[in-house]
Amino acid sequence: MKKKISVSMVVTIVLLAMTVTFSVTMIASMKLFDRTVSDVKEKELMYSKLAEIDRTARDSYYTTINDQTLLDMLGTGYIAGLGDKNSKYYTAKQVVALNDTYAGKLMGIGADVVKDPSGYFRIVKVYRDSPAQGTGLAKGDIITKLDDKDLKTLSTDAVNAQLKGEAGTSVRITYLRNAEENLVEVQRNVFDSPTVEYQLVGSTGYLKVLTFAKTTPAEMDTAINQMLTQGANALVFDVRGNTGGKLEYAAQCIDQLCPAGTIVSGVYKNGETKVLYTSDATEITVPMTVVTNGSTAAGAELFAVSLRDFGKAKIVGAKTAGKGTLQNLFVMSDGSGIDLTVAKMVPGKSESFDGIGVTPDYERALTPEEELGYYDFTIEDDPQLLRAFEVAISMVRENAAPTGDASSAQSQVSSAPAEGVEEAPAESNLGSSAASAE
Secondary structure, rough: OOOOOOOOOOHHHHHHHHHHHHHHHHHHHHHHHHHHHHHHHHHHHHHHHHHHHHHHHHHHHHOOOOOHHHHHHHHHHHHHHOOOOOEEEEEHHHHHHHHHHHOOOEOOOOOEEOOOOOEEEEEEEEEOHHHHHHHOOOOOOOOEEEOEEOOOOHHHHHHHHHHOOOOEEEEEEEEEEEOOOEEEEEEOOEEEOOEEEEEEEEEOOOOOOOOOOHHHHHHHHHHHHHHOOOOOOOEEEEEEOOOOOOOOHHHHEEEEHHHOEEEEEEEOOOOOOEEEEEOOOOOOOOEEEEEEEEOOOHHHHHHHHHHOOOOOOOEEEEOOOOOOOEEEEEOOOOOOEEEEEEEEEEOOOOOOOOOOOOOEEEOOOOHHHHHHOOHOOOOOHHHHHHHHHHHHHHHHHHHOOOOOOOOOHHHHOOOOOOOOOOOOOOOOOEEEEEOOOO
8 A cells, every 4th residue: 555645744855855955065165165264364374474575675675686586486485385305396498498308308518517526527428419529528528617617616416507508508618638628618509319328238238218208218119129139138227317207208118118007006185096007918028127226216216116016127226216206297377387296106016116215126236436436337347237237147048048149247248239239439338219309
């Protein structure tokens, strides 16, 4: 028997539903209002303090205020106030330079320096097709002055920043070579820079990956295919000093080498986890090693740990930097930008390495004496590379009887590049893949 529901009961149920809905809506609205009021009050305090500082400075500061510099410093200060060493503010010019770097281009004279025991600065790398190479500067030259300014009191970062400068500007460089003083004027410019240097050593392919830029996946693909065609039965990837570049391009390189699976996920502010990049089934099947040090960071750390997690490689060298967060570049209306940490990076098969670093399977840290000579090592005598070659050759032997002519790592490293593989200029002892620019 069906029971009839009275009209009054229906009205009561509807009223109760409306009351509950109204109450829930009011509670949510009040919380939103309270939060909004709190945010408004905080912003009022912030803007009031800034206005007070600005008013006082303009009334009392004894010389001219550069408003553009002031705005850039305000942006720098705000991001510094977040307390996150990986979030950064960039001026409009710096944003352009950063995007050029991601595109495989560099800006400046095209030379890297380190502090020399003399107190001056030794050139440790001259980039191919750079202004520095065009004017004859070479690895080992000692820079003593920039525009007649003695450099002994400056830091390495400060000198490298001056060498980069702005495209189209020039710098006069005083340097010593064989104890003889020389002077050259170099115009800073934007130039294409290969991000992968490579060489076939015996039957092992060696790849130095400087950064992960837009051109890197294609360069790596070219280098690997060429060396495999020439008979490489193992690969050694050197990511020491690689601070990561752009995660997208690091993931593309991992995809080339590894089988199907998740490469990396991001854990965001609200706790949500998103899969960012995955690998398809295409892979490279020869044994591999990855060489790391304390300056291997971010995407380069992900590259090393992913190859290990997928069972493709062993890691050799020293523990990495432990930078496992994701940054997004937000460009402002005036062209400046803020590179904000937005998530924690989590490899597809292992735990986050943020703040921890990646520990090698075969540790080979440099001694203090070796650290001093790091930039003078070549592929024939670099102790970390020699260990990586040893491990790679051992992996080949474990998989199958060796087919090459190398009975030891040293014999492979001492052999000449195979015919058809591009040889490097004298200053680098490495070949390099052609960098295409869009």
